[in-house]
Amino acid sequence: MSDFNPYAPPADISDSGGRWGGADDGGGLWRERFLLVMDRTATLPADRCIVCNAPATGKPLRRKLSWHTPWWYLLVLFNLLVYAIAAMIVRRKVDLRVGLCDTHRSRRRWWIALAWSLVLAAIGLLAIGLTTRLTDGTAASLIGLAVSGFLAGGIIGIYGVRVVTAKQIDDRYAWIGGVSSKLLDTLPDWSGPKYHG
Ligand SMILES: [Zn+2]
Structure with a gap:
């Protein structure tokens, strides 16, 4: 000691x-x-x-x-x-x-891929919501979806990937x-x- x-x-x-x-x-x-x-x-x-x-x-x-x-x-x-x-x-x-092991290595890769996909989808939705002429209601739902995508991607990025x-x-x-x-x-x-x- x-x-x-x-x-x-x-x-x-x-x-x-x-x-x-x-x-x-x-x-x-x-x-x-x-x-x-x-x-x-x-x-x-x-x-x-x-x-x-x-x-x-x-x-x-x-x-x-x-x-x-x-x-x-x-x-x-x-x-x-x-x-x-x-x-x-x-x-x-x-x-x-x-x-x-192979299983847990590839499972972790899938979580990473899913987290990035959600974040990219959220960016896409946000871009559409902010740049396209939409009714206020539609724009708000797109932005709401985008925020949920960011949050879900972030949570998966932290919890799914940490091992x-x-x-x-x-x-x-x-x-x-x-x-x-x-x-x-x-x-x-x-x-x-x-x-x-
Ligand atoms: Zn394993």
């Missing part, structure tokens, strides 16, 4: 052979109920799909996750810009590389959601500080 160096570069997963590892105490990976708890310097197994535990294919996917104490969201009520600046400062980050999520991050550990329960079953139980959520 005493020789933990938060500034150490992340371990290189290319030569890990899919082993758990990278941290100074064992694999640096544990399970707390439905969450994966990891030492922030640990690496995830590159040979297993993080979503379903099937053999992973292709290059691991890089996911940069961030998290801050939910109390900071109260600042949104006060001022969105103040919140955005505070969140940039207080958030903690973890940089992961997750394995994905895994950071549920909590402290100075040393990260709690990760969205990990296969089969994969969690292979991990030792976590006995450190609890997940607060």
Whole structure:
């Protein structure tokens, strides 16, 4: 514990052979109920799909996750810009590389394609709504549809594409959601500080 160096570069997963590892105490990976708890310097197994535990294919996917104490969201009520600046400062980050199987890799690509299609369709509708001579009612419905398209595209862009999520991050550990329960079953139980959520 005493020789933990938060500034150490992340371990290189290319030569890990899919082993758990990278941290100074064992694999640096544990399970707390439905969450994966990891030492922030640990690496995830590159040979297993993080979503379903099937053999992973292709290059691991890089996911940069961030998290801050939910109390900071109260600042949104006060001022969105103040919140955005505070969140940039207080958030903690973890940089992961997750394995994905063919199914989950292509599912993610479909979500990305769908999100972009919705946004492009929304831009098209907005352009028609603003430039064409239409009755006020039709123009308003087109613009309403466009706004819904932007929102849906944005939500899918965030939630469909993220694969895994950071549920909590402290100075040393990260709690990760969205990990296969089969994969969690292979991990030792976590006995450190609890997940607060
Ligand atoms: Zn999978």
